Amino acid sequence: MKSIHTDLAPKALGPYSQGISCDGWFYSSGQIALGQDGQMVGEDIETQARQVFANLGAVLGAAGLSFVQVVKVTVYLKDLEDFGKLNAIYAEAFGEHKPARSCVQVARLPKDALVEIEVIATRS
Template sequence: MAKKIIFSEKAPAPIGPYSQAVLINGTLYVSGQIALELATSGDIKAEAKGVMENLGYILEAAGMDYSHIVKSSIFLKDMNDFAQVNEVYGSFFTSEPPARETVQVARLPKDVNVEISVVAVKE
């Protein structure tokens, strides 16, 4: 059972002692992604899109895409942003969206407004 560290230069580098993603037995565990450069824009949709794009870069580095995601976790600074983030998130899944939870948290890394982590499987 060998694990493989997945890294994409297109996505933000880790800001701590963790990997962007770890692949083991066909399952990819992607660390929470943020869009730091968009966090202060005041545009939650743009920030959410940036987060989803960062996830896509990591999926691509592992030879996967959004269709391989089976579980996601969305962390919001403000649950009032739910509808807008949900709209952006949903646009990345044309059919059979993954299982998911969305929670409001007190604070996120680098004071961003949204962070998303996923688990993807390639059979």
């Protein structure tokens, strides 16, 4: 098992890793729209979602992976009314690749983010 860290994504807000590689699998921690300085980026779902995908891309890259190796995505939205807007940004990030996905509305996210996303990827 190997802890993954990159300075190209925000530091973890608590006692956890940005991601873990284990037995050919990669598990990311949830990413919110924090910039490298630890401050929230944007106040709208589009800006925050783009930052979340930038963070995920950086953590995946640090693990030697990319979005095409993602097999499962979990999306936490503050408001399901943002589902359509999120899907547009999601499609930009994944292109033709369509991993399995869950999307749920939650009462609150860290730092009052509008979206948090975590991924599972494989090296095979």
